[in-house]
Amino acid sequence: MRIVIFLLAAGMAITSPSHAAEKTTAAMIRQAAQQFLDHYAADREETGQTVTYSLGPLDSRLNLAACPDGPSVSFSSDPTETTQPTLSVSCDGQRPWRLYLSTSLEIRGQGLVAARPLSRGERITGDMIATQPIVINSVRRGAITQRDALVGLEVRRSVNSGTIFTPDIVTQPxxxxxxxxxxxxxxxxxxxxxxxxxxxxxxxxxxxxxxxxxxxxxxxxxxxxxxxxxxxxx
Structure with a gap:
């Protein structure tokens, strides 16, 4: 998988072993990204969802300015809306730097789907909702995963049985x-x-x-x- 990297305000250098401790290496960056995604997966697991991910290779010769507190990692795009979210990895030390890593990530869980064909204008009740396993972040426009948020809404257009409920399908009555x-x-x-x-x-x-x-x-x-x-x- 191709990794897109942008470097800001930091020189990229190949250093001797004696200076290695003063640099942030590709291995350190990869470890920080994995720890961040592991924590994210654990948080999702508490909601009954399962996260799998993979990171592409980094140039092993990559050396950036030292980051005493360790690199900071966050999503720069919403992981619930794409299976290819981007990670922002940065350091705010004396020689700040930032890079972006593309990842492959899937969030699997129970999606809410129409239990039967629904007509435009119908008010959604509990018996109209069924569940089935889906890759939540692969659903265009985002899947609705909270049953309470769905009950009482009105169907915007007719849908078939098994259609995944997304925000564009429903509206407030x-x-x-x-x-x-x-x-x-x-x-x-x-x-x-x-x-x-x-x-x-x-x-x-x-x-x-x-x-x-x-x-x-x-x-x-x-x-x-x-x-x-x-x-x-x-």
């Missing part, structure tokens, strides 16, 4: 429908005043809709905060 009577909350800091109103359009939580105050007959723009409730600034 409408919390307010046109013509519904709603509670209008006018808020300013800790002070709030409630009144009754009527929704003039459909809306989901977080969306803005037009509502009519039933007492004053004024039309207001309000944000949907929960089913049957909207909020306007005072």
């Amino acid at each position: 409408e919390a307010v429908s046109r013509g519904d009577h709603v509670i209008i909350i006018a808020r300013s800091g800790s002070i709030s005043v409630q009144s009754r109103g009527k929704a003039l359009s459909d809306g989901r939580v977080g969306e803005q809709i037009m509502v009519q105050n039933l007492r004053s007959a004024k039309t207001l723009r309000a944000q949907v905060t929960s089913p049957g409730h909207v909020e306007v600034p005072m």
Whole structure:
């Protein structure tokens, strides 16, 4: 596997054995990367997922400035969205440096899939969800893995049985429908005043809709905060 390496603010040198301890070698970098990925795999294991990974070879002659506290390793791309995440390995010592390593990594676990064909507009219930083993980070747009986060959402488009649930398949259901009577909350800091109103359009939580105050007959723009409730600034 090809390893992409970028070096910043550090000279690359081949040193004599007497100066080897003053340098960060390829072996040290590889060990730091493996320890980081082992910790990541252990964290994932606690959630019932299994991680496998591999690192490509590094030039054994690589010598970078010494890093007294050891190299710092992190993901520079989201490992849950790709099987080829990039690792950032760096040192913030007197002679700072950074390099990037590509890796091959798979996260295996139970994915949530449609237990039967679903039609657009259906509200998802527990019996509509099944599980099957998947490589989670190979699913385009990301797999939904939390059942509680899925129940109650609405299907955006028809899907077949066995389809993996991803964020683009589902959406929040409408919390307010046109013509519904709603509670209008006018808020300013800790002070709030409630009144009754009527929704003039459909809306989901977080969306803005037009509502009519039933007492004053004024039309207001309000944000949907929960089913049957909207909020306007005072």
